[in-house]
Amino acid sequence: MNFRHFLTLLILPAIAGCAAGPGTRSAAASSTVTVGIAAINDFHGALEPPKTSVVVADGKGGVIQIPAGGSAYLASAVDSVRQKYLNHLTVAAGDLIGASQLSSSLFLDEPAIGVLNRIGLDFNAVGNHEFDRGRDELKRKASGGCAQYSALKPCRLEPFKGARFGYLAANSVEADGKTLFPATALRSFGSGKRRVTVGLIGLTLKETGDLSSREGLKGVHFTDEADTVNALVPGLKAKGAAAIVLLIHQGGYTKGDPDPSACPALTGGIRPILDRLDPRVDVVVSGHTHWSYVCDYGQYNPERPFLLTSAGVFGQLVTDIALDIDPAAKRVVAKRASNVIVQSEGYATRIGRIEPKDQFARFAPRADIAAYVARYVDASKAEIQRPVGKLAGEVKRPGGDSSWNGGTLGNLIADSQLAATRKAGAQIAFMNPFGIRAPHTLTPGADGTITFGQIYAVQPFTNGMVTMSLTGAELKAALEEGLDDTQPKQLLSASQGFAWTYDLTRPAGSRVMAMTLDGKAIDPAQTYRVTVNSFLANGGDSFATFARQRDAAISPLTDVEAMEAWLGGPALRAVPAEERASEAAK
Template sequence: MISRFRPALALLLSGCLGACAAPMAEGGHGEPVEVGIVAINDFHGALEPPRQSVNVTDAAGNILPVPAGGAAWLASAVDSVRAAHPHSLTVSAGDMISASQLASSLYLDEPAIGVMNRIGVDFNAVGNHEFDRGQDELLRMQNGGCEKFTARQPCALEPFAGATFRYLAASTRRADGSTLFPATGLRTFGSGRRAVTVGVIGLTLKGTPNLVNPTGIKGLTFEDEADTINAAVPVLKAKGADAIVVLIHEGGRTKGNPDPQGCNDFAGDIRPILDRLDTRVDVVVSGHTHWAYVCDYAALNPAKPILLTSAGVFGELVTDISLKIDPVAGRVVSKQARNVIVQSVPYTATRGPISNTPLFPQFQPRADVAAYVAKYVEASKEYTQRPVGRIDRAAPKNEGAEGGAGGPLGNLIADAQLGATRDAGAQIAFMNPFGIRAPLVPAADGTLTFGDIYLCQPFGNNVVTETMTGAEIKAVLEEGLDDNGPRQALAPSTGFEFRYDPARTSGDRIVSITLDGQPLDMTRTYRVTVNGFLGLGGDGFSGFVGKPDTVTGPTDIDALESWIKAVPVRNVPQEVRALVVKG
């Protein structure tokens, strides 16, 4: 690290940390034993700096983007946090793999596992994306080997030994009742009367079947999160656990100015889970929403004195959690956490250059991880550097409060999928904003590479065209805007426009829908194209499931490439197609 916090900002953050800490009364004999929990989540195979920022609010109230991420920089940040604790455990709350950068995805995320082995992760909870290539391939991630379960060839660059860390899957059960991976883990620190044991429970969200291809999870069930955790707590306590840490791939979001240390107006699907937990749970490391926060949950529910954390996404943050454990009483007597920004290298965003700042430490890449990543990046260049065409301007990815709307980039993708499926009769296409992973930032002459568009859409979903009535289209748009989970206004293709009022009753928020300037006929049928994830009900859009006359088309990324290269310069559509109205 080459710089330190400025006093004003340090004071701001130290105030937050005091508020976020959840101290408990001292009750043991002698000094407590301190254990550090070093936590990440949603790494998504981000081997290289992801060209994204952690946004913070400085002492003057200005929003400051801090360039962050990259596996080699993450390794240095983890080492820095780990070195500050006499004992430590390094954990991940899921989605370590899949929806990954091309250099990782081309090689079935073997390098993502290799990075985490080198960083020294101890436990990783399975997330929904761990199942993207099916359970057999996920088991290969743990156990290693070169058996082929996907279209791509495993061990293409070198033999794959598997994860040296342990996957945990407490709520994921096979037909015989056994868990796909162990439910829990234990780690003991110190010796004799000063020995303390940390118990870890790892699990994914119950809604995983709505988020992955059902063929990949055939025979598996995903049980209630709170029931699963509560059943595991007494088992771990009986085995001597003095502290209980939960790694869960579910989360929430805060509101207001960006604050990776804060918990302002915290809401999300994890709250009802936390409200039901055994009070012996000390820490919950969460994920899934790609949001950063540190919450003293007792401030939201005094009956649940839980420390709740999330480190955002793509290795841009590391959560530094400190537990002080009374070895005689066998319990945690204080706990606190902070999110450390993995400040790495500057980059150019759609809004211009993003520079480093001396307000936060800047990490240097760890040499061994950098060399390992470079090997895979070099091997993937044939794919990543191939030009695919030109666009007239950058296409930003909506973030923050606007993250549930597709914007110009969502429109561009929807147009591409419509164009790719006209021969299947497509009249309308929709893109889910949460499925857009990165902006399209062209070179100075407008050129995009395959690597650029892959960062935007790394899933490899085929697009599907199906028949829906106007009433069914309205109903599926309402699903995206209802009160069940975060709202998504589907990005429609050219000629389609809808208006909605968020203040209206859930299920009745659509005010108007037009196609080519005419009201959508609720009784007429239309041919509609979506990606295969949505076609299977992903992101809660059940209205796309099981429709007649389904035709499978090209992959989403092939559709986007073909659309961009079809003209000398593709214009990024700027019109607003999903409009918010009031009254």
């Protein structure tokens, strides 16, 4: 995907006329206390450099690609931000774990927590991927211990002591009405008359229940983001918070070429939240979309001049935020931010190497983090490199995380799940494109070999598979749910033999035009056996029809095991390149 990396410096005076002339410092400025904040989001257990780039404009109509990311480099970049400030915080806006690199995921993301502890994270807002392995496993991440809540065994390399940072979960509410983790936190700096307090609120997007396994949530529900924040702001102010920082796992997108000076055409789920937010919030650190930006939101809504930031994905950037606080008035008088590229080591691509660039800051990998990560990388190598089968060519989900189409990779996954569940009567299988993760591609070796590391990387959730009975009418309803106007659109990838057409110009609920199985039209009244992963079977991504699970049969295999079995035959597995979902002719 194309990440927007804005190396923007915003200075937002709170009151007109307070700026001093060049080379001078105003009385108001000299009386302020500055608090620096290093912010990240969507780390996704990226222990090693992810071999992806930050893209910035080169000023000549082109772009520059800067290799970035990797936890040892991220640690040094965070250190460089903190060293600028006497008073500082390190915060995150969720999805620090889940959909992780294999060297982290194979060990239940315990090493990702270990890295973040060593970096010195203070607070993290729970994101949807924090719930990937369920509520109880997330609680273990926070408190430590070796209790087993998933198929993988915990504490395989060392005892797990849990997070040394605080989780914030203001809108993650359990059945007894209490939040899963604290909703807010306060952190004070200085003393006497120059003592200032920063209040923090952390929360995830309200759709997290649709993005995570409902079985694993065990009664946790998610309240409206703006309503939740607005109810908490007065209490933080009453406790003396001079600045309020919101950490929210929801974000936006921008359009246009990478721009070092602005945040153009901001869209996405964050905007309607911000437009309802209490204007006493000073900074909004966002995430979820894997985009990066630094925005003066007052340009979009003058009544809400928030400083809005996001640091992309995989630790490729860290946001350097500074708040100048008047301790007497207990308010922020100026705020500014910039995204710092976590430039790391070069890497090879099919069109050449991407090398570090001297015009951008270089960071040495922090030795303690590098040594810690190396233990887990070494322990995972045998499993990562283990051959699982052969594939006749490359399959991929075109467009990456932002794509609503699973492509040939989605087809391959659906085919593998159909084959694995034939004994349960399966006739059709579907795969959701948003369940296909980076690198979104399976590229076989010269002899066609595919490794376990490759198939795990694109399906890191170890979902189960559920085969259920659906009528033809229910099949149509499920496909329509992927095309409605209440969520990002998704074309479900179908297994071989099933084809369907759609027309997005038609009203929601009537966009599926035709469906066939082995060339025969689907009968609305006939019952079919359909396989989906356990995430979809629990209503994930708002596919409520699958959650009915009528006559359900649960496979003993996981989705990754099904893929391994499908590729493990004696011959090359063909690339499923045919178009199974197509737009109706205009």
